[in-house]
Amino acid sequence: MQRITPATAADLFDIAATRRIEQAAAAALPAHTLMQRAGLAVARLAMAIAPHARTIWVACGPGNNGGDGFEAAAQLRHRGFFPVVTFLGEEGRLPPDAKASLQRARDAGVTFAATPPSAHELAIDALLGIGSTRPPEGAMAQWLARMHSSSQPVLCVDVPSGLDADTGTLPQGASHPRESALTCITFLTLKPGLFTAQGRDAAGTIWFDDLGCGAFKDRPTARIAGAPDSQPRSHASHKGSYGDVAVIGGASGMAGAALLAGSAALHGGAGRVFVGLLDPNAAPVDTAQPELMLRDARTLDLSGMTAVCGCGGGEAVRELLPNVLYTAAALVLDADALNAIAADGALQTQLSSRGRDGAPTVITPHPLEAARLLNCTVGDVQGDRLTAARDLAARFNVVVVLKGSGTVIAGGADTLPVINLSGNARLATAGTGDVLAGMIGAALAMRKPAFDAAREAVWLHGRIADTWPADAAPLTAGALARRASD
Numbered sequence: 001m002q003r004i005t006p007a008t009a010a011d012l013f014d015i016a017a018t019r020r021i022e023q024a025a026a027a028a029l030p031a032h033t034l035m036q037r038a039g040l041a042v043a044r045l046a047m048a049i050a051p052h053a054r055t056i057w058v059a060c061g062p063g064n065n066g067g068d069g070f071e072a073a074a075q076l077r078h079r080g081f082f083p084v085v086t087f088l089g090e091e092g093r094l095p096p097d098a099k100a101s102l103q104r105a106r107d108a109g110v111t112f113a114a115t116p117p118s119a120h121e122l123a124i125d126a127l128l129g130i131g132s133t134r135p136p137e138g139a140m141a142q143w144l145a146r147m148h149s150s151s152q153p154v155l156c157v158d159v160p161s162g163l164d165a166d167t168g169t170l171p172q173g174a175s176h177p178r179e180s181a182l183t184c185i186t187f188l189t190l191k192p193g194l195f196t197a198q199g200r201d202a203a204g205t206i207w208f209d210d211l212g213c214g215a216f217k218d219r220p221t222a223r224i225a226g227a228p229d230s231q232p233r234s235h236a237s238h239k240g241s242y243g244d245v246a247v248i249g250g251a252s253g254m255a256g257a258a259l260l261a262g263s264a265a266l267h268g269g270a271g272r273v274f275v276g277l278l279d280p281n282a283a284p285v286d287t288a289q290p291e292l293m294l295r296d297a298r299t300l301d302l303s304g305m306t307a308v309c310g311c312g313g314g315e316a317v318r319e320l321l322p323n324v325l326y327t328a329a330a331l332v333l334d335a336d337a338l339n340a341i342a343a344d345g346a347l348q349t350q351l352s353s354r355g356r357d358g359a360p361t362v363i364t365p366h367p368l369e370a371a372r373l374l375n376c377t378v379g380d381v382q383g384d385r386l387t388a389a390r391d392l393a394a395r396f397n398v399v400v401v402l403k404g405s406g407t408v409i410a411g412g413a414d415t416l417p418v419i420n421l422s423g424n425a426r427l428a429t430a431g432t433g434d435v436l437a438g439m440i441g442a443a444l445a446m447r448k449p450a451f452d453a454a455r456e457a458v459w460l461h462g463r464i465a466d467t468w469p470a471d472a473a474p475l476t477a478g479a480l481a482r483r484a485s486d
């Protein structure tokens with residue numbers, strides 16, 4: 001059993017691949033073995049979470065996820081705990097493994113009840129796993145709501161019930177866990193839906209158990225990539241070794257966004273950082289950061305430079321984009337640059353031919369910007385974030401950083417998308433996106449391949465938030481940028 005952390009590197013498998021792996025693993029083992037191993041793993045984690053629990057409520061559904069719950073209840077009873085099982089299904093229609101585990105729970109002397117116990121110290125959610133096909137309703141929805149409104153911990157078996165294990169979406173109106181501490185133990189494979197969209201909030205702390213079947217492999221859907229290899233600077237390097245970044249943005253009243261991106265690029269390790277401001281009346285120097293070389297955006301020669309374009313760009317950035325797309329040696333497109341491209345077919349053609357020519361380009365949309373670029377709704381994007389990121393990458397021949405809970409980084413068809421696990425809600429403050437764009441720019445300027453530059457910067461950006469000292473001042477974008485060298 002392994003706890004998944006932001007530093008974990010592992011492949012993710014969708015439901016179809018998980019089913020194939022399960023079939024192959026089950027065929028190589030005596031009947032019912034997998035479920036017995038799954039139930040034992042649930043019981044062990046339950047005892048670790050709630051060692052002093054008097055009553056453990058095990059809510060079991062109509063399929064094999066429920067079977068894992070019966071098996072866990074049997075194991076807990078054998079160890080002196082008092083599980084109370086509520087079962088939502090018909091015994092006669094249970095799959096064979098689950099039926100065998102139901103019998104084992106009965107034989108172990110587990111208490112079965114028609115309704116949840118009046119009090120419990122731990123709830124085990126074994127209602128639905130990867131076989132969820134429709135929103136929970138009736139008693140199932142009520143039981144989930146009851147679990148999640150209690151202050152007692154919840155242990156989800158395989159996936160939180162109702163969560164789509166491929167996309168991380170919950171049915172509309174699903175009870176959203178707020179009060180309870182959540183843990184999820186997932187079996188055989190790590191599923192992408194646990195790590196993006198609503199999955200992270202719904203699953204809480206994730207544990208993985210391969211049920212002794214590590215040898216069974218299939219084609220992964222995506223990856224969690226963990227911490228990048230750190231590459232210390234060599235002693236012989238000088239500022240030219242790390243390349244130039246030019247931030248293009250900061251239209252009237254929005255200079256701060258461009259300066260934040262510039263600061264992040266500087267602290268992220270770029271050799272020199274120019275900030276090309278779109279506001280002709282901007283101050284000639286940022287006295288707080290004199291290292292930043294402020295220029296009029298229209299005068300910068302971007303050939304040989306990494307441009308970070310769009311931060312605080314407003315409408316004004318549009319007129320510069322044809323030149324930026326044509327001349328920048330490497331490019332990060334953010335915010336208003338993406339909105340301008342979404343509204344202009346000629347710029348879209350230019351962007352995709354730039355990528356076809358092999359010029360490194362990273363785009364960093366949040367879901368609304370992604371929806372504009374794909375000409376769909378935010379709901380479509382959030383309904384399948386991996387597909388949205390892959391579609392954008394294919395359409396524009398770029399590396400895509402689709403921001404949000406479980407940021408997705410997607411590149412070409414032969415690159416496995418990555419879901420980033422670092423970061424937290426502290427990053428939900430103004431300017432953090434500008435900082436990320438600057439950090440990616442610095443990594444590109446160091447001549448890292450675009451996909452690696454994006455992945456590493458996203459991970460580091462999140463890691464800074466994860467390690468923000470609890471007793472420090474609240475995270476601000478400016479302070480985040482200054483820690484981009486961490």
Ligand SMILES: NC(=O)C1=CN([C@@H]2O[C@H](COP(=O)(O)OP(=O)(O)OC[C@H]3O[C@@H](n4cnc5c(N)ncnc54)[C@H](O)[C@@H]3O)[C@@H](O)[C@H]2O)[C@@H](O)CC1
Pocket residue numbers: 022026032034035038061062063064065066068095097127128129130131132133134135136137140157158159187188
């Ligand atoms: N077969 C085995 O030996 C193993 C099974 N495993 C468990 O089995 C799970 C998959 O089992 P299943 O394929 O049976 O799928 P589930 O247990 O997720 O549920 C499928 C059943 O639930 C019904 N259902 C779907 N949505 C519903 C809803 N909203 N309300 C009410 N009923 C609904 C379906 O009609 C079907 O009867 C995995 O998630 C995992 O927990 C793992 O433990 C690995 C070993």
Ligand SMILES: [K+]
Pocket residue numbers: 065125126127128129156157158159160161
């Ligand atoms: K479940």
